[in-house]
Amino acid sequence: MPPFHRPANFAVCLLALGGLLALEACGPHGPSGPPQGPAVVSVVTLQAAPVELTTELPGRTSPFEVSDVRPQVGGIITARLFKEGDDVKAGQVLYQIDPAPYRAAFDQAQAQLANAQANVATTKVKAERYGDLVKINAVSKQDYDDAEAAYKQAAATVLQQRAALEAARINLGYTRVTAPISGRSGLSTVTRGALVTTSQTAALTTVTQLDPIYVDLTQSAAEVLKLRQEMEAGKVSGGGGAALAVRLKFEDGTPYPLEGRMQFTDVTVDQSTGAVTLRAVFPNPRKLLLPGLYVRAVIVEGVDQNGILAPQQGVSRNEKGQPTALVVDPTGHVQARILTVSRSIGDKWLVTSGLQAGDRLIVEGLQSAKPGAAVKVGGPG
Secondary structure, X not given: OOOOOOOOOHHHHHHHHHHHHXXXXXXXXXXXXOOOOOEEEEEEEOOEEEEEEEEEEEEEEEEEEEEEEOOOOOEXXXXXXXXXXXXXXXXXXXXXXXXXXXXXXHHHHHHHHHHHHHHHHHHHHHHHHHHHHHHOOOOOHHHHHHHHHHHHHHHXXXXXXXXXXXHHHHHHXXXXXXXXXXXXXXXXXXXXXXXXXOXXXXXXXXXXXXXXXXXXXXXXXXXXXXXXXXXXXXXXXXXXXXXOEEEEEEOOXXXXXXXXXXXXXOOOOOOOOOEEEEEEEEOOOOOOXXXXXXXXXXXXXXXXXXXXXXXXXXXXXXXXXXXXXXEEOOOOEEEEEEOEEEEEEOOEEEEEEOOOOOOEEEEEOOOOOOOOOEEEEOOOO
């Protein structure tokens, strides 16, 4: 028989088999690394402190007072005595209507009053004389009655002419069209030479009071009710309707420098939106706020005297959507808490239940921290 020949790759197979045996020897039966210690986490120790409760709402400014200027008498405008856009004072003359016909009517009424007063003097003397004569039967009783009636009629005519004179004086005064309120004048719709009529529909101009100025807001009725319940329960102090402080931000986020006050809260709920109307009043000495301006109002609703603020990075939500947090207990073990939060304040949540002062809230290392596991605090305590 021919001699037995080993395959050419026999040596290679032996080497591979030896390598596998060596790897197995270094496997579970070989040396292992040092056992891992507890996970390292960073915590924040929570403290109870007064927390200012604010709500930011959109709003628009509206004038404190606005008045359309209309003529009370008709005539030709002879002068416009203000500059459009200027601030005017109540009673300041804005337009002059031609006073000539009204001055003539005033003079005529004055003359008619003087005539009536002269007539009453004559009739009075005659009535007194006839009163003496009728006693001695020198005149008839009818003549005396006629004289007395003439005197009373003359006296009534004096009163009538005096009223006519007052009406003429008023109409003459109306030829000077004045500002009914103090504020900023608007666009003039007439010029010199224009004909105006009594109580016409079109206003000559509009005067708007800008200092102070209103800011009209809307807030959810549910939020208003919640705030009142918290105040009644003693959790919030410092509220109270018109006493609420309000701050403003312009549309670009720039703060308005002066603080306002809540003046009015509607007592009805809008059925279509479920909101109530709020009105705040702000000082506006520099006229920075103009009617119709969009603003953001920050309402200071009150102060939670024992508020717990939890950093948002330490709060997550479970599969039910409930806010949860992990804390380190005094024994160094992790505990899971289900929280109730009312609002966000900056980068923190205001917690109403689930956490208390002194709790060490885990804010870093949440992935390696499991409820019930021991952890090592490596951050600020």
